[in-house]
Amino acid sequence: MMKQKPRLSFWQIWNMSFGFLGIQFGFALQNGNASRILMTFGADVHHLSWFWLVAPITGMIVQPIIGYMSDRTWNRLGRRRPYFLVGAVLTSAALILMPNAPHLASFIAPMFIGGGLLMIMDASINISMEPFRALVADKLPEEQHTLGFSVQTLLIGIGAVVGSWLPYILGNWIGISKEAGDGLVADNVAFSFYIGAFVLLSAILWTIFTTSEYPPEELVQSDAEEKPGKFFIPPVMVKLLLVQFFSWFALFSMWVYTTPAVALKFYGTADANSQAFREAGDWVGILFGVYNGVSAIIALSLPLVARRLSKKVTHAIALAIGGVSLLSFLFFTDPHFLIIPMIGIGIAWGSILAMPYAMLANSIPPNKMGVYMGLFNMSITIPQIISGIFTGLILKYFFHDNPILCIVMAGVSMFLGALAAMFIKEKKVLMKTDV
Secondary structure: OOOOOOOOOHHHHHHHHOHHHHHHHHHHHHHHHHHHHHHHOOOOHHHHHHHHOHHHHHHHHHHHHHHHHHHOOOEOOEOOHHHHHHHHHHHHHHHHHHHHHHHHOOOOOHHHHHHHHHHHHHHHHHHHHHHHHHHHHHHOOHHHHHHHHHHHHHHHHHHHHHHHHHHHHHHHHHOOOOOOOOOOOOHHHHHHHHHHHHHHHHHHHHHHHHOOOOOHHHOOOOHHHHOOOOOOOOHHHHHHHHHHHHHHHHHHHHHHHHHHHHHHHHHOOOOOOOHHHHHHHHHHHHHHHHHHHHHHHHHOOHHHHHHHHOHHHHHHHHHHHHHHHHHHHHHOOOHHHHHHHHHHHHHHHHHHHHHHHHHHHOOOOHHHHHHHHHHHOHHHHHHHHHHHHHHHHHHHHOOOOOOHHHHHHHHHHHHHHHHHHOOOOOOOOOOOOOO
16 A cells, blocks of 8 residues: 655646646637527527536536546556546547537427537536546645646646637638528637547547556555545535535636627627627637636646645635626726736636645545545536526526626626635645645
8 A cells, every 4th residue: 555645746747637638628619609609509698508507417417426436447547547538539529519510400409409519518528527636636645736736727728728719710810711601600610629629639648648547555545434434524625615606606607698798798789690799709719718828827826825825815815806807897898808807717717726626635535536526526516507597587687688797796706705715724734845
């Protein structure tokens, strides 16, 4: 049995996390384009959040199951890597098929095919994503957990920037057509999805071929594991649930409604088949790329800030900055200035991707890391489901069809997450120099 996990070099951590670049490349394409694709296929803006519900629902079901299975898997590929590969193949297939939904529609409306492919895509992403979180805790000693999740955040940011910007780059710099007939997806968006499929599969294969795993019998056994069959919820997980609820409620609202909000407020249109709406969608891709880029830039500074201020204070400050940034959407009149709040949202996003997992990883049994991380994913999916059910109704009956107010509501929610973060009690770990 391994007494102490050896510290890994920065590049070893980079290789083991590199697949996340591909996952987020595909995820960014989904986040930046799913709403406009579904509206192009005929979805009503009030029903958008209902279509997006398939993502958190499938995540809530898939991640605990995959976590449980991956804890008990060991074959030639290892413990987590088999799930990386299966998820990558399925996600790549969904990315290729989604912009082609109109061509697949014989008896079912394209928007329902698009919604189904969105479900398949998200389920497949979750098959790969959850074991990546567990792999960091599997491979790294406690004092390197924050660095491990921060490197993941860096790679997530890089992948998401390119994925978010790709439709704009292809349409405005490469010359691929941005126009399409009614009910069809423009070529610049479709080709972005094809490229995303290739990048996702290639990045995950890189991790599979460059990273080894410890056999189950070598993993460190915690005190909790010495009592077989006992299942417990760490107190830090309980406190994190509320923080996660407000954070992910805000993020889901932002992902769903930023495109229609920007199109209506800054481009003067709610017609998803208009050229102005397509221009708004391309610009939202740029904006989403900005916040992901900022998260990548700040990722490696998070361990240093957390060491000085503590993880919970670092997270609370980042969420508060994100809240101010979302509220500021209400006051801008030029869409180009939206880059400013996206910087603040990027700071919050970077912390959301790293700090909760770093706080949690030190508190759960190593040989049950997958199932605990999968269960913790419910703190991400449940707020998205609640947002998906109710935000469309709030938009219609309280916000009078003004989606920019959904972004304001997201800002308030992010503030509440910052407040909740201050009540977390962290486990103290002996810190060493990470880099």
